[in-house]
Amino acid sequence: MNGHRHRLRAMAAALAGLLLAVPACQSRDRAGGNAGAEVTVITMANIGGTIRPGQLNEWAQEVQRRSKGSLRIEFRDEYREGEKNAEVATVEDLRRNRIDLAWIGARALDRVGVQHFQPLLAPMLVDSYELQAKVFEAGIPDRMLAGLNEAGLRGVGVLPGPLKRLVGVERPVVGVESFVRRKFAVSDSALVDLTYKTLGASAVPAPADVDLAGFDGVEFQLGTVVGRHTYRQADFVTGNLVLWPRPLVVVMAPAAQDRLTGDQRRILAEALKSRQAAAIDSARQEDRESAETLCRLGMKIPHASPAQLRGLHEAVQPVYRELRKNERSARWLSEIEALKETTGAGPDSASCQEKTTGASPLEGTWQRDMTDGDWIALPPDRADGPLNGTWTITFRGGVLTKTDPGGDIEQWPYETFRDRMHTSGTVNIDATFRISGDRLTFSDFGFGKCMDCEGYEVTFGGGKKPWIRTRDRRD
Known part of the structure; x- marks a missing residue:
């Protein structure tokens, strides 16, 4: 709360300038580059806050570099801040050409009729960064982008994301028994809802700043547990139970794409693809740093036993059977499962490492x-x-x-x-x-x-x- 005040003060001037920008327009360059050259500015919605996913910032910089300053991405921060279904509403904004670009969590797209990404999010399948990297190297998420065209949208690309873990408010979430008749705050998705119902739990769509009073748990990546101060309301985050990753899909409004040249569209896509490996490294590093932070703040990081993990995997098989009813989804599931078998990795595990430090003079x-x-x-x-x-x-x-x-x-x-x-x-x-x-x-x-x-x-x-x-x- 107090940190938000600090950030608001420092951001006031930047936001004021941002509101004056003309989306997806031709303008004279005022920030260096080729002085006097025409610059195409496209506006991107940063949903729900002022802190942007780091790889998106670096993608914007790479776009400007590759275009020699002729193509620039400007962010609209705090887009639909605090709204429960912010991503679905943002998709509608894109369809209506109210915003040029946005990042959307892949799991939210099945709420707008795009089911192509569901195999990437099958429960307990992509449960390690090594496997996620292999899936992206194989180009599977890029092929899934075609589903956006059917929904009247345009896909730019997909970035790998952090692994989402289960936070327990008063007791750890470690096995099937941890879900039965329990209530979890989740990011809205048809697949997410089906998974929790299959496990006997109630899934309630909620924004990232949800008050956990009345909930038994929530699913977050470790960085969000730190950033949203979830440790103040919850005591546990399970270190080795990963339901799915959180890949980001960059989506463009049809009118914005029509205003871009073929070269500009290519620059956007290739620059984003060039950030995929770095996104994996960034998410892995964030997990390491966040786990250490949570341990030092007193949060417990228990682990599910091998038997509990097997029990959970067996319990979610009805979800897999439902996904395989679609021939396309069945094919992608088989590809990812084959990669998982050859990789032999997962689930990635977070834990508290004992660290001894001398007394600080600031104590x-x-x-x-x-x-x-x-x-x-x-x-x-x-x-x-x-x-x-x-x-x-x-x-x-x-x-x-x-x-x-x-x-x-x-x-x-x-x-x-x-x-x-x-x-x-x-x-x-x-x-x-x-x-x-x-x-x-x-x-x-x-x-x-x-x-x-x-x-x-x-x-x-x-x-x-x-x-x-x-x-x-x-x-």
């Missing part, structure tokens, strides 16, 4: 008061005003907890080396710290790839006022 609780004068470094067009009052930061057990005057909390694992602090998780903050008696100051900030984190520099110490230690470091 303890620190506070400082913020007033109007402390916020002058914020952009003048910030989205909301300063939050005055007492701010608290606590360093304990390798976890940094920041609490604002309104009681909103953010937490990140942190490490120190000499006089540098580094946080991981939702926000990567690098800063030099200096302790003088009971006074703590930060300087020389860095935020990695985060483009909208400048507000944290103000919060942690862009001004002169130090933090004051309030408790003994052993408390």
Whole structure:
């Protein structure tokens, strides 16, 4: 919540400029490249937030590079933010040419009549990054794109995605018994609904920021468990139970495609395909980092036994029988199963690794008061005003907890080396710290790839006022 305020402030100017952009139009280049050359700008919906899938950012950069600046993708962030069926509604926006491009989770497409991607998402089939890479190398997802034409859409390409895991609110999800008469928050999909019903569970479509009160579990990739602070409401995430991956399908509106030349369409598709291997590597790295973060934040990562995994696989066989009724789906299922047999990998497993660290000099609780004068470094067009009052930061057990005057909390694992602090998780903050008696100051900030984190520099110490230690470091 508090981090969202910071990001809103830093994004205000960028969003204002974005609203002035003319979608899919010809415009004069104002951002470098060939000055005076015609630039085709296409607008892409980033559904549900301000943080974009990293590979989409890199795809946009690759498109600009390959086109020598003549083709540019601009993102509309927070598109249909908070809507339960945001992806289905976005598909309708594409059909009506209200937006040029969007990424859609492959599993959502069966709700708009596109069933081609269901074999890629068959439960417990693609359960490792190695197998997902083989499936993409074989070109199977690219062949599935043809189904979009039947729905009045145009496919640009498909990116591999992270593996989705089962989060248990009060008890771990490890076997068939974990599903029977239980309620799960899920991403809407006909295949997802069928799978949960087959397992005896109730599947309730919900947005990513769902309140888990009243639910027994939710399916998320590990990065989302960290990013959405799911660990505050749930105690478990099963390390070796992967129902399916989360590939992203990049879809284009018919009118937008008609405005592009053949070369421009080719650049979009080839640039996206060139990011597939990197997307696998990025998702695998995110899993490793997120698992470590969750362990340090106290979340438990249990594992299903081999017998429990076999029982689950047997229990979902009716879903496979339903998929095989379609000749095309049956053929793709057989291809993927053959790849799985030759790969011999899976399921990928996340776990908590024991890590010993020495006591940090930051250990303890620190506070400082913020007033109007402390916020002058914020952009003048910030989205909301300063939050005055007492701010608290606590360093304990390798976890940094920041609490604002309104009681909103953010937490990140942190490490120190000499006089540098580094946080991981939702926000990567690098800063030099200096302790003088009971006074703590930060300087020389860095935020990695985060483009909208400048507000944290103000919060942690862009001004002169130090933090004051309030408790003994052993408390």
